[in-house]
Amino acid sequence: MKFKVIELKNIIESDLTNITNIIANHCSKSSMVLHLNGVLGAGKTTFVRAFLANLGYKGRVKSPTYSLIETYEIKDKNITVSHLDLYRLSRVDELYNLGIDDYIHSNSVMLIEWPGHGGELTPIADIAITINVISSELRSLVIKTKDLDVYRKLKQI
Numbered sequence: 001m002k003f004k005v006i007e008l009k010n011i012i013e014s015d016l017t018n019i020t021n022i023i024a025n026h027c028s029k030s031s032m033v034l035h036l037n038g039v040l041g042a043g044k045t046t047f048v049r050a051f052l053a054n055l056g057y058k059g060r061v062k063s064p065t066y067s068l069i070e071t072y073e074i075k076d077k078n079i080t081v082s083h084l085d086l087y088r089l090s091r092v093d094e095l096y097n098l099g100i101d102d103y104i105h106s107n108s109v110m111l112i113e114w115p116g117h118g119g120e121l122t123p124i125a126d127i128a129i130t131i132n133v134i135s136s137e138l139r140s141l142v143i144k145t146k147d148l149d150v151y152r153k154l155k156q157i
């Protein structure tokens with residue numbers, strides 16, 4: 001099945017609650033890999049924070065700029081979320097050494113910033129999001145998904 005593409009325009013930060021809610025609800029059903037594209041400061045980490053908040057995570061969410069990966073256990077939902085930032089990846093085999101395939105299992109969500117920096121070793125996206133900066137407060141989100149349910153719900157925003 002082909003990806004469906006949807007563009008959400010004039011998105012302010014608080015709109016991310018609604019948007020990530022739709023995607024987070026979907027991920028409780030299966031495992032999922034999500035790519036987050038966009039320039040420095042576009043809002044990729046901000047998106048992940050909203051996503052985790054939706055799953056009920058209350059702790060601090062650090063940007064994995066140096067650690068490359070941070071993981072979060074959502075105990076009551078039995079979901080593991082891993083958040084990767086591949087910006088500083090110097091060689092793609094670093095990604096291999098992280099053993100990221102082990103993070104992809106049922107009830108897991110992987111959100112990857114700068115997925116292109118991992119080359120062919122980056123896990124393939126189920127949902128790919130590009131965040132474009134319109135102004136200091138406004139973004140547009142281009143979301144590609146194969147899931148019709150997610151697509152339909154996002155269209156209603």
Ligand SMILES: Nc1ncnc2c1ncn2[C@@H]1O[C@H](COP(=O)(O)OP(=O)(O)OP(=O)(O)O)[C@@H](O)[C@H]1O
Binds near residue numbers: 013
């Ligand atoms: N509509 C919006 N959506 C997302 N972030 C917004 C929005 N409006 C303002 N911001 C602000 O933009 C900044 C985005 O920073 P963030 O760290 O999320 O970017 P990033 O894409 O992860 O950058 P990097 O590539 O450096 O990791 C935050 O300070 C956030 O508060």
Ligand SMILES: [Mg+2]
Binds near residue numbers: 045046063085
């Ligand atoms: Mg970031």
